Amino acid sequence: MFVRRFTNFTRKQGENLSKRINIAVIGAGYWGTKLVNEYLALSKKRHDLKLQAIADKSPESLCSIRERFSLPDSMLKKDYDKILEDPKITGVHIATPNETHYEIAMKAIAAGKNILLEKPMCLTSSDAFRLARQAEKNGAVLLIGHIFRFNNAVNRVKQMVENGEIDKVRCLELRWVSAMSPPHGRDIIFDLAPHPVDILNHIFEEWPTKVYAEGRSYERKKAGLEEVAFITMEFPGDIVASLTLSWVHHGPRERTVFIINEKNAIKIEAVEQTITLFEKGAKKEILVERNNTIESEINHFIDRIKNGVPPINSPLIGVRNVTVLEAMRKSLQEDKVVSVV
Structure with missing residues (x-):
């Protein structure tokens, strides 16, 4: 059993190394806008990365993003559930208000997404622990935005x-x-x-x-x-x-x-x-x-998804911080x- 599971993992890892990682940003406020800028810039350097979609409940924020970066309407979503339902999206970067982190991240894990979640991880340590445990059970990459x-x-x-x-x-x-x-x-x-x-x-x-x-x-x-x-x-x-x-x-x-x-x-x-x-x-x-810390953090997120590099900003760190x-x-x-x- 152990050998079979190990073989499956390495085969999947090999597949990950060659495929493109499609990322969605959830939250288009001040920080989310900075993230969009960084993902677009980094996707020109890394051909294995693409910003696939952006979600925010505010039409004004989405309009601002569209005009600033000349993005097509097809990339912009008012409902983040549309992103979670999209099988082409590999990971999500969550930059929403602190009180929404737990709910959105839990839904993303259930949808099979990998997650980079901005700090604080959650507003209670019990929620943070449950989130970390659920990611572990589902085999999802979960990193916390401790950017320093x-x-x-x-x-x-x-x-x-x-x-x-x-x-x-x-x-x-x-x-x-x-x-x-x-x-x-x-x-x-x-x-x-x-x-x-x-x-x-x-x-x-x-x-x-x-x-x-x-x-x-x-x-x-x-x-x-x-x-x-x-x-x-x-x-x-x-x-x-x-x-x-x-x-x-x-x-x-x-x-x-x-x-x-x-x-x-x-x-x-x-x-x-x-x-x-x-x-x-x-x-x-x-x-x-x-250095560009946002770019470095995103690179680590992509590399963690693709080849399982050891996490620098793990959920364990996030739980203890909370x-x-x-x-x-x-x-x-x-x-x-x-x-x-």
Whole structure:
């Protein structure tokens, strides 16, 4: 039985290596539009990739996509079920509001599709686990959009940690802040915290053991709709991390990670992909070749479908990330330190 199953798998894998992967993007908002642009550009470099369709319930969003990229009406769907019913579509990239992730991804798995699901994976860890388990049962590829795992600056620092160039870490400071209108009905922890939490796990291969969060809802004046949050995370090895999340910070948009060690400090500008070393009163730029992280993530998704490369942004990572977010939200609601289990 084992030999027969293994033979079937390798035959299917061989077929996958030669066939074209047709992808659909579900969600044509701000991020979905960026994804469409990247898929169209990448399909000119990879002849085994084609953007087959785009779905969004908003006619205005679909019209905008059609005009911006000169797409035929046949590619545009108001109902994502039409995409799931299409046997020509191999995978879907889901970029819809957070609260829709679980339902759409579950339907996609049932329809036999492979999935790249934007962060956060789900709004509860129980839903995230069920989603991961269902993908496993169905043999579907499921990846989560933790895009900074494909960021050259982040990966250079990860390499420095692994090589012992960064040692005896004491504390960490992360800032995910900007001045913008709060997204309608959006929770700042589940919206902004997934990336910084994931970056720390990616670099150090550790998750926080305890968290404490405080926040304020200055604009919307409602619990659960805070526009700013300050979070302390405890990590193994007596490492503490401070995370600031904000939609009300005037000044430049920041996506920064500061790693303070015994003898020096490292600052990552995550979007700009720059690394600065501070040591003995001097600073030094560590050269990094900036890459297109969206393209790298899509390439990984296609390669995962075609030849089963090990996942970089696996559902296991997504589930654990949501578990940390839940603990942060609980801490904020109950005003107490919460253990991450």
